[in-house]
Amino acid sequence: MNRLKALFPSAVYWSRLPCLMAAIAFCAGIFISSLGSGSFSPLKLHPTFYITFLSMTTISALLLGVVTKAPVFRFLLFLAAGFCHYTQSTIATNLFSSQIAESQIDNAQIVLSGQVTGPVRERFGRNVFTLRVQNRAQTEAEMLLEGKLIQCTSTDTVSSGTQLTLSGQFSLPAQNPFPFGFDEAQFFSTQNISGRFEVSSIWERYSEYSFIDGAFIAARQRAHRVLEQIEKKDVSSVFKAAILGEKDEISTKVRDVFRKTGTYHLLAISGFHAGLLFLASSKFFIIVGINKKKSALLSILLLWIYLAFIGFIPSLFRATVMVSCIGVNSFFQKKSHILQALGFAALCWLIMSPGSLFSAGFQLSFCATTGILILYPVLQSIVPESNNPYISFFQKKILGSLFVSFSAFLFTAPVLLYHFGTVSIIGIVFNIIAVVLMSASMWSAFIALFSGMIVTEFSLPALFIAQTSLNTLLLISQWTAQHFPYCELSLPAPKLHVFIPLLLFCLGVCAVKHKHLLNFVKFFTPATLIILLVLHNFFVNPKQLxxxxxxxxxxxxxxxxxxxxxxxxxxxxxxxxxxxxxxxxxxxxxxxxxxxxxxxxxxxxxxxxxxxxxxxxxxxxxxxxxxxxxxxxxxxxxxxxxxxxxxxxxxxxxxxxxxxxxxxxxxxxxxxxxxxxxxxxxxxxxxxxxxxxxxxxxxxxxxxxxxxxxxxxxxxx
Structure with a gap:
């Protein structure tokens, strides 16, 4: 055992990070629960009592897991907590569905009242928004939907934060019986949305905002006015997606170009955008005379405000929590363990939304970050240091960026192949160019938005730079997608018996001691290939109908x-x-x-x-x-x-x-x-x-x- 610990020191270090191990155990519990969710039906035996019991068990396991110091016992407690939490969530969803079916309000005409939450988006000529139901519960239907979040579709114009009384048809999210197809019920569960509501008419509407809601609505409207000054629709749509989280206006052509070049992640608000905002705000606070520690704390506060403004999405939540942990540790002059912060962010998110474990957004965000944190240092250590300033610049900037891109690619490729069936090879290199241009455009866009909040015309100089940078990125991306037809590969979804040996091999490369890395690769590369061949022959599907x-x-x-x-x-x-x-x-x-x-x-x-x-x-x-x-x-x-x-x-x-x-x-x-x-x-x-x-x-x-x-x-x- 001591020899193994000496051979894999990084693995020993990972095992001593309580939040990381707790997050892994919680994920394992959710996964195990999902395997057996359809094999039994506890709803026949007092579902309310069963849900209460599981909720109390989850809370108890989490509290015991926090206070215990034994690593193995802590792991088992968080494993049990994840299992109970996802099981409770599944049973509660099934109970709600059965109550809706019994009340006969599914696809029936009913009246609801509530407040519009989040942005209002236009899709296919109709307004789509989420409504937090706030009925004065009188009927059975109103009692069931009280406090629930539902997705509404209406032809009428609706503003965010508005109080509405509307009539229409409520329906539960559709479950796809086809294997691996898009499942609306699962997607809604990750958003904590209980169902769909087709609005036929709106009876009453009035605006009653809190101070924070009013500020967010005004800020979004001002941001729209600033971005609408951009002439090219493709450019403005990308900025709306990357800054405001509004991706509906992005054309299919732009989506295809970014997907083929492996830069689709730039269209979604992620840690990259949060990092740019944090750096930009920190620089601004330092320029106006605030010291570094206070600037970091103010920037963290700004990130949390931005998270509340956009809405809780996994990638931005992860980045905000990680930056907050690192910033607080730096303020108190304590050592930061980035993997610890990553595990804490994952654990917090899964407690709020356990079904997110199976969503592509959650998996891509955390897999990419994990790959960068554990594989990038290994790749960087392979390159010998040089005293030549030009070679050193190439190693740190160009080669370092390539290593970051490759690390993220390697750990997200299985997720991309499983959910979407395609992966971009050229994205490993193209991301170096794309990140530089996107950084320049985003920094300029942030300056334009901050100045535009005062007077819209003040944003024009910075907006011109942002538009030029992003337009250059679009042109280069289009040229690359056209002239490299094989930059995107379509491959079958990876099977579990193929994924696990490859994952263990990659983790071994990341964990092995540096001086043994070459020998590890020489020995375990052919061993992994042999294992894959054996497992493939063992698990190969028989030819059946x-x-x-x-x-x-x-x-x-x-x-x-x-x-x-x-x-x-x-x-x-x-x-x-x-x-x-x-x-x-x-x-x-x-x-x-x-x-x-x-x-x-x-x-x-x-x-x-x-x-x-x-x-x-x-x-x-x-x-x-x-x-x-x-x-x-x-x-x-x-x-x-x-x-x-x-x-x-x-x-x-x-x-x-x-x-x-x-x-x-x-x-x-x-x-x-x-x-x-x-x-x-x-x-x-x-x-x-x-x-x-x-x-x-x-x-x-x-x-x-x-x-x-x-x-x-x-x-x-």
Missing amino acids: ELIHHPLPGGGVSGILWPDRTVWLMGNGDVQTIQRFIRHSIEPWLHHRNNPDVTLVIVGSKAEYAAHLARFSFSSNPSIIIMPEKDEKQFSTPVSNSYEYTTISAPLMLSPSAKCTVTISQMDSHFLFISTFENGSVEFTLNQRDTLIIREGDSEPIRVYNKSLIKCLMGLL
């Missing part, structure tokens, strides 16, 4: 993943619903199934346009078949043959220009044929033979499956 189905308004969507790694998609409904479902549910499902080829898309005539759009989303260029409406001629006939399962490598030619017959059968006693084209047909056959037959015209079957198929197709037909 997978069926998924989800009903939609006016139809449904079904997917079949065949053992030969091809996919059929079948759906019916309006164009927008099908298109949105493919983007938010089907594509993530395919991504987490190692991107199999979509070879066939069968849709109803209403969704024909969506099917042709989907052809561009799938690199396999699938064949498309359009089903007629149900009122067309249908007739029955027996099936003469059934076949065993086999796979033939012949291409599947199913298209309107080729005669084809598709026969699908399941445990049922009737047959159904649907004529599709004048020069061809799509034949759905349902019988007791449990057989799927595919033919081209009168030719022999080119692909035949004998598997249990199709409850999902039954709903479609």
Whole structure:
């Protein structure tokens, strides 16, 4: 054990940071709870008592974990606290959903009163805002929604902080039954939002602000007036996103450019922006004659005000807490442990919102910071110091920036691949240029906003510099994205048995003693590759059939993943619903199934346009078949043959220009044929033979499956 401690001194140091270990234990408890959240139903046994018991257990475990000095006992206490806290949160959400269902107010017309919180955003010509319900509880519905935060959508103009009385339809957030698709319920839970409210009319409105709310509203309006002086909409939209957190105005073109160049993080308010604000305010306070310690404290106070102004988002909260911890330690002349501050920030945030552990924003923010804190010093120590000032400048500024970018990239790549399926390789280098230009534009923008708070015209000189810097960044980013077509890689989602060995290897590189680093890499690199090969062969998915189905308004969507790694998609409904479902549910499902080829898309005539759009989303260029409406001629006939399962490598030619017959059968006693084209047909056959037959015209079957198929197709037909 002593030899291991001597070999991995950084790991020993990490284990002695109580907040870091507590945060890791709390995350582990949340993760374990999420694995079993659907395996039991405690709501049948006194849910209120169960929720109270779990809440008290969580508080007790947290308090005991804070006061205890035994590391192992502390870890177990925070593990239990995370488990109980997430379980309690899940049960409370399920209880609220069941109470809403029993009260029959879901999708019913009701009246609510409350105050608009946060900014009002425009999406697709409608105003979207959050409302804190403040009813004088009289009915059951009002009692259930009292104090809840709901997301409202209205065609009427609404101002932040306004007291409203409105009528409309309340609905619970939709849960996505498709694996890995966008889950509105999970997303709302990370924002502590209880549901959606479609506003039909607003009865009363009046403005009653507190002093702080009024100051924030006035500041946001003044900031809008300053930024609206920028002529180019793309530039102003980026500033609104990076300073005010309003990302709705950013065009798809700008989003794609920043994503391809690996600089998308610059569009979201993060530690980078908080650091720039802290440095800018510190310099300002020093210039006006305030000493360094007081300037640091005032800058920290300004950061907390900025956090309250923007809203509590993980990245800005993390940066604010970390800067506060470091600033307070510096003020009292105590040593700062940055990883300790990181763990404290993560723990505080997860106590407020345990579901955030599974959100991309939380994971990206904390993974990037962790990578920079533990990997960057290792990379920097590899480079020997030089007395040459030019070489030293290159090592500290250029190479150091490259190491920071690579560290953040390496630790965020698995998160990006899991949630989005793409990662930018060129971003490792391009971030060096982007950060310099973004820093110049943000500093100038802060000066413009501060001066514009007094007189709007005072902001013009600084605003010109900010606009020029950001416009230069946009031009360079567009050129890079156009001339480096392979700068963005699309890869399958990383599997757990692949991620864990690689994570342990990276942590070993970060923790091993410097003089043993080379030997560690030489020995454990091939060992890790061998382990990955063994685990891949052990955990490789057997070639089996997978069926998924989800009903939609006016139809449904079904997917079949065949053992030969091809996919059929079948759906019916309006164009927008099908298109949105493919983007938010089907594509993530395919991504987490190692991107199999979509070879066939069968849709109803209403969704024909969506099917042709989907052809561009799938690199396999699938064949498309359009089903007629149900009122067309249908007739029955027996099936003469059934076949065993086999796979033939012949291409599947199913298209309107080729005669084809598709026969699908399941445990049922009737047959159904649907004529599709004048020069061809799509034949759905349902019988007791449990057989799927595919033919081209009168030719022999080119692909035949004998598997249990199709409850999902039954709903479609």
